[in-house]
Amino acid sequence: MSNAAQSVAQEEIDLTGANQVIDKYQDMHGSLMPVLQGIQEHYGYIPEPTVHLVAERLNVYTSQIYGVLTFYAQFHLKPRGKYIVRVCMGTACHVKGATRIGDTLTEQLGIGHAETTEDLKFTAEYVACIGACGMAPVIMVNEATYGSMSVQKMVEVIDKYKAME
Amino acid sequence: MAANAEIIKVLICQGTGGMASGAAAVAAAFTEEFTKQGVEASVGKRCEVVGTGCRGLCANDVLVDIVLPGQTAVTYDFVTPEMVPQIVTEHVLGNEPVAKKVAGEYYTQFLAKQQRIIFSRCGTVNAESLDDFLAHQGFTGIKKAVTMKPAEVIDEVKRSGLRGRGGGGFPTGVKWSFCAASPGDEKYLICNADEGDPGAFMDRSVLEGDPYGLIEGMMIGAYAIGCKFAYVYVRAEYPLAIKRLQLAIDTCYAKGILGENCMGLGFQLDMRIKAGAGAFVCGEETALMASIEGHRGMSRPRPPFPAVRGLWGKPTNINNVETFANVSYIFYNGADWYSSIGTEGTKGTKIFALTGKVKHTGLVEVPAGTTMKEVIYDVCGGILNNRKFKAVQAGGPSGGCLPAEALDAQVDYDSLIKAGAMMGSGGLVVMDETTCMVDIARFFLNFTRAESCGKCIPCRIGLKIMLEILERITHGEGREGDLELLEDMAYDIKKSSLCGLGQTAPNPVLSTLRYFRHEYEAHIKEKRCPSNSCKPLLKFEVVDGACKKCGLCFRVCPVDAVRWEKGQLAVIDKEKCTQCTSCYDACRFMAIE
Numbered sequence: 001m002s003n004a005a006q007s008v009a010q011e012e013i014d015l016t017g018a019n020q021v022i023d024k025y026q027d028m029h030g031s032l033m034p035v036l037q038g039i040q041e042h043y044g045y046i047p048e049p050t051v052h053l054v055a056e057r058l059n060v061y062t063s064q065i066y067g068v069l070t071f072y073a074q075f076h077l078k079p080r081g082k083y084i085v086r087v088c089m090g091t092a093c094h095v096k097g098a099t100r101i102g103d104t105l106t107e108q109l110g111i112g113h114a115e116t117t118e119d120l121k122f123t124a125e126y127v128a129c130i131g132a133c134g135m136a137p138v139i140m141v142n143e144a145t146y147g148s149m150s151v152q153k154m155v156e157v158i159d160k161y162k163a164m165e
Numbered sequence: 166m167a168a169n170a171e172i173i174k175v176l177i178c179q180g181t182g183g184m185a186s187g188a189a190a191v192a193a194a195f196t197e198e199f200t201k202q203g204v205e206a207s208v209g210k211r212c213e214v215v216g217t218g219c220r221g222l223c224a225n226d227v228l229v230d231i232v233l234p235g236q237t238a239v240t241y242d243f244v245t246p247e248m249v250p251q252i253v254t255e256h257v258l259g260n261e262p263v264a265k266k267v268a269g270e271y272y273t274q275f276l277a278k279q280q281r282i283i284f285s286r287c288g289t290v291n292a293e294s295l296d297d298f299l300a301h302q303g304f305t306g307i308k309k310a311v312t313m314k315p316a317e318v319i320d321e322v323k324r325s326g327l328r329g330r331g332g333g334g335f336p337t338g339v340k341w342s343f344c345a346a347s348p349g350d351e352k353y354l355i356c357n358a359d360e361g362d363p364g365a366f367m368d369r370s371v372l373e374g375d376p377y378g379l380i381e382g383m384m385i386g387a388y389a390i391g392c393k394f395a396y397v398y399v400r401a402e403y404p405l406a407i408k409r410l411q412l413a414i415d416t417c418y419a420k421g422i423l424g425e426n427c428m429g430l431g432f433q434l435d436m437r438i439k440a441g442a443g444a445f446v447c448g449e450e451t452a453l454m455a456s457i458e459g460h461r462g463m464s465r466p467r468p469p470f471p472a473v474r475g476l477w478g479k480p481t482n483i484n485n486v487e488t489f490a491n492v493s494y495i496f497y498n499g500a501d502w503y504s505s506i507g508t509e510g511t512k513g514t515k516i517f518a519l520t521g522k523v524k525h526t527g528l529v530e531v532p533a534g535t536t537m538k539e540v541i542y543d544v545c546g547g548i549l550n551n552r553k554f555k556a557v558q559a560g561g562p563s564g565g566c567l568p569a570e571a572l573d574a575q576v577d578y579d580s581l582i583k584a585g586a587m588m589g590s591g592g593l594v595v596m597d598e599t600t601c602m603v604d605i606a607r608f609f610l611n612f613t614r615a616e617s618c619g620k621c622i623p624c625r626i627g628l629k630i631m632l633e634i635l636e637r638i639t640h641g642e643g644r645e646g647d648l649e650l651l652e653d654m655a656y657d658i659k660k661s662s663l664c665g666l667g668q669t670a671p672n673p674v675l676s677t678l679r680y681f682r683h684e685y686e687a688h689i690k691e692k693r694c695p696s697n698s699c700k701p702l703l704k705f706e707v708v709d710g711a712c713k714k715c716g717l718c719f720r721v722c723p724v725d726a727v728r729w730e731k732g733q734l735a736v737i738d739k740e741k742c743t744q745c746t747s748c749y750d751a752c753r754f755m756a757i758e
Contacts, residue, residue, distance in 0.1 A: 018682050027479065032459035033442060037401070064460075067233040071461040071618075073443030075400050090363030091558065091594045092520030100745045104723070128445065128612065130402055131366035133520035133592075134527050143404075147186070151747055 090129030287374030308498030331485030362561030382489030560589030563669030565676025624667030
């Protein structure tokens, strides 16, 4: 994981995308967050060079940008897996055994919260609530929601994605 | 509604819930069967609203409505593609509903005690269609409001008795009058759609099911207060809600409903969505405004209140999604009509999100004043697996757990506070005898500790210490005096924290200590978890007398640690057992300890 992050950080990042995002929001009041969200949407995470670019173009301190980036759960400073597995840890899911689902994920992939597998295929995340409490316990893999999870079902879902490209 | 239908209609729930349960396959099966049989019918989406946004009962997906010309709709639940041929042959062709598969009495019961006002459009209209909205009283509220002076609009809201649905329950009309009275031309209106409470999802349903209704409510508010710019702060975890609302806003701009001269009614309003970025504290209004300004979402002391110094230093009014949705209906039907619903102190209806160990989880809209018992047992069918009710957690991390004795409490602001919980945004998590209350307190504290912005010390450090104590207790390492210490700290944190998050964070601990002190004591003194939920304290053994030899535990065990043969007692192999509690949860006879 750390190796992957380092190699990317040293890599040349094409800043065209980031520049376009900044162009779009530059004149807006309170533009920092939309800019960062746009950059993350473009690259999948926030590459370090873009932080310096944003600091320069929006005229904000890098420390302030990192303050925002590390405060909000949504921003990621390292590349993430192709399949993001979000395990809901909301109250309803907790009551119905979400811990067990999370443990199964760790057993299956060998990664915990906010970690990515070395082949950049999976990222695991424990999230507070994804608002589908009626189907608790719930997980999401990218945009697909899987409800009423059990340990067995979790294994099946992971196997399915493991088999995919 | 079926009276005018000329063609056979099959309506299938295809929201997140429906899709996750296989709605697409069911739809394909219907189309295929109709082609095969040569029947002319339309297979449509009843609601594309995600999850419980539709009728609130997506736990029973896939739900399918069959509407034959001239007949009322028949609803089927748990439909699978395999059932489709039978339904088509017997019901559609033979005109004889498949009795066994029709959604049972619970479905009628689920709807019977509810009064769906805010939800009257959700799931009934196409959320993306402006024409549908207009056909269902859409924008008649704002048209009525502009015939009055802004002050009269505020009076009407005051007269209706509407209280803020975000949780605090502050009278909405009074709040509006504060901001309206603040000097200055530049004012902001914010809709708080940062629904972060675990276990609550009604705002999401409104955003996804009735986005125009929210816009209308905000227009009325903006007109009354004199705001020209409105923000909707939506959490980024709700991508569909953001998409729908954005579409609705864009349509409104294109049609001249928003913009320089709204609908030609002579006032100006611009509206923009601000997507959150995953921070629970941003539901707190001062933190929310900091977030819109592009900073870390840190709260600041009040006063000055937002009505005086809010977003970018200008007077700002913040209301919750459900509050704005209520406003539209007050102007459709009048304040007198609105105040005739509900109790003395709480008017109108309230939407609850019922989850946890209850049979029919979902969204429920009942008049304020309905008792907790009615909501859980009459509307939602009681407790899952016929287990015993233990507690209901109301109000999210800021609320409290109420025991069986408090089930007769009415669901309104004042009764719930008296009972030691609060209405909050309306999440109700039902717990049965397998839920450990110490663990629940630990769970909530873990959540609020992680979500604390860290600006003030009571919240940042106090919650961490409380959490450490609770973790010790759930690991069987509790000590004498822990409970007193917890209580002391809880009161101090409540008193000295800067914002609502810290002031309410100890509530789950206090309410569980109040009603379930014996469970804490069992953990500390006997090193035992009475609900068999805290892993470090568990043994996992089959109780011979209680075991009905059904083999359920055998089937659910993911590591084959349960040995069982038909007619034999189950045995748990302790070597293989990973203590995942699957068997314990599955057992219907409490035969595993």
